[in-house]
Each structure stands twice: as C-alpha cells, then as structure tokens.
Amino acid sequence: MARLGAEEIEERLSRLDGWSRQGETLVRERKGENFLGSLEFVNRLAPVAEDMNHHPDLAISWDTVTVTITTHSEGGLTEKDFTLAERIDAL
Structure with missing residues (x-):
C-alpha cells in the first residue's frame, strides 16, 4: 500500500470529523x-x-481515548x- 501525497491527505482529512494530522499520523481524542x-x-x-489487521495506538485516560x-x-x-478512521467514526 502506497503512502498518500500531501494534497490527498488534506482532502481525505477534510472528510473526517474530529481527526487531525500530526506528522505522519491521524489523531483523534474521543471523550466519554x-x-x-x-x-x-x-x-x-x-x-x-x-x-482490518490494522492496529492503532491507543492511550486511555479516565474519560478520554486518544487514537x-x-x-x-x-x-x-x-x-x-x-478507512480505519472512517470505521472508528461509525462506532
């Protein structure tokens, strides 16, 4: 699977709710x-x-999960x- 270019990343990121780009990662905090x-x-x-056989890094605190x-x-x-970010958003 090939890395995406900067323009494609920005276009795809604009379709996600609550996600940000941090370097070469997508990050979202989910408050509960x-x-x-x-x-x-x-x-x-x-x-x-x-x-998906694609595993995010997770940080769990009292009421927040950072993906x-x-x-x-x-x-x-x-x-x-x-694709994983979209599937997580659907949870």
Whole structure:
C-alpha cells in the first residue's frame, strides 16, 4: 500500500470529523463520560482493527481515548489509515 501525497491527505482529512494530522499520523481524542465508557469504546474498536489487521495506538485516560493511526510499514499515511478512521467514526 502506497503512502498518500500531501494534497490527498488534506482532502481525505477534510472528510473526517474530529481527526487531525500530526506528522505522519491521524489523531483523534474521543471523550466519554468516565473510565468504563473509555474501555467500552476500546472494546468496540478492537474487533474493527482486528478485522482490518490494522492496529492503532491507543492511550486511555479516565474519560478520554486518544487514537493514533499510521501505516508503520510505509512510514506514513495510506488509504488504510483513512478507512480505519472512517470505521472508528461509525462506532
């Protein structure tokens, strides 16, 4: 899977709600009501990542899950990263 160019990244990013680009990653913070809500979100996200064989980095705090996506093997953002972000948004 090939890395996306800057223009394509910006165009795809404009279609996502709440995501930002940080270097060669997509990042989104998802606020919940409490720690259990954060864990429930991660438990819904995990099967999506497994199904795609594309696993985000996750940081869990009391009421927030920070999701960071990149394609390590390509050293940057690919179509697969945006597809995963879209699927996470659908949760």
